Amino acid sequence: MKCAVHACGRDAKRKKSPKCDTDVPLLVLSSRNRGILQPSCDSGIASPLPSDSFKYLTWHELEEHDVQGSQIRCPRVREGPSEEVRFFRGEHHTLYAKKEVTEKEKWEQWLQEDWENCVSLNLSYQDLGDLYQVENCKRILRRLIRVERLWLVDNSLTDLSAICLPRCKELKLCKNHFTSFKQLPKMPEIQHLSLDENNIETLDGLSALRHSPLESLVLKRNPCEFPEDYRQLVFSNLPNLKMLDGILKLPEDCLPTETNLLSKICTIL
Template sequence: LSLSSSGQNASSQEICPSNSSYSSHVSDSHPGSALSRNRTLYSRSDSGISSLLPSDYFKYLTWHKIEQNDIRGSQLRCPRVREGPSAEGLVFRQEACTLPPRKRVLEKNEWETWLQENWEDCTNLNISFQDLGDPYQVANFNRILRRLIRVETLWLVDNSLVDLSAIRLPSCRVLNMNKNHLTSFKQLPKIPQIQHLFLAENHIETLTGLSSLQCTPLESLTLKRNPCEFHQNYRKQ
């Protein structure tokens, strides 16, 4: 017998079901449920009763796949966008070398996701520290950047970014790209309205390409901890 936090005697063998029996009970009560298959039991130290943490219900879901969710992408300030390819996508990638190229057609659920993400209406967005690794993740990240036509403040800190020259951010006024892998100003996105640009802790070796920012209303530029800092007349240039 053990003393529970409520002060009552309780037998763990009589009252507490085993993890296996409890798991089977949950699975049986919700047949075919993805949530029931992914739930994990946790033992509470105060009473010894196994229970579920609320976060377990959602740990395998992205924000736009949660039911009864009306949140749009433009309402998020720091979303996690580092998703991986689906199982079908992985198979397709393995067979891509043997299949002829085909035009990608958006299915209904993909189109609904596109509308709910709503990146076109974002004006203030932080998508830093995404830990981009797989080429699929980089491609998805660039897909989102191409949709940010109204963003004014954008943080892309520590994303291992190398070249965004194909991206255009027509309304961006504040861009933070600290701690990435840029080696030249030519790798920056098109930012015609930029006012404050942060490029600290990259790998920019020369100031070549800096002239591309002369036609912008740039007010401040941060380049600390870049190799170009050690060049002669760096400040003057």
């Protein structure tokens, strides 16, 4: 798993990482200096930042740190460019010799990731352009057995039906490529769900959320919101729902009963 790591200066000291469910962003500091390029005043190109040599470095390769996955609020889970691509970009300072990882080191890395104890996590804007990156993201999602608040905005996701989020109460899946409610993860405790700016065409499969404690749902800018009785259909499928697209349930959002419908027909005749 790749994580966005930032360094501040050559002699910066380590800073204790905040817990995952706080609003303070993570800052990982390291005293290592790996081939930082010197500024060039004649090139006309902005000089690399002091942390530039760390931008493709996994957090597990830092010499001094005590960071766990459950402490990181916005990790980078996708893999960086290949060594060949970095070479042709002229990013030689980001190339490091890879040592063979033992089974013990793999287990230590697994424990350090600690995704099972994560409660709040933002995995948005991951730029998952490669199949390996998508699978790596799903690998982490399968370990989030205690997460209650999860953001997956703008990740080009198409199908998470094999994922189960047993304790998730708030899930943001905005700006992805879902076309059906059947592609959503299993989330029996969901209360707040955002699916705006996807490509969900119909309300088929929405009833799967009928027995969940879902209170608010956002479906704006999906094709399924075009029918005139859109709001009535959504609320009829989700009796516990209190808010749709940021608007509280209104009396007119309830489908007319059969008796009232027959009465109107008789009146017209």
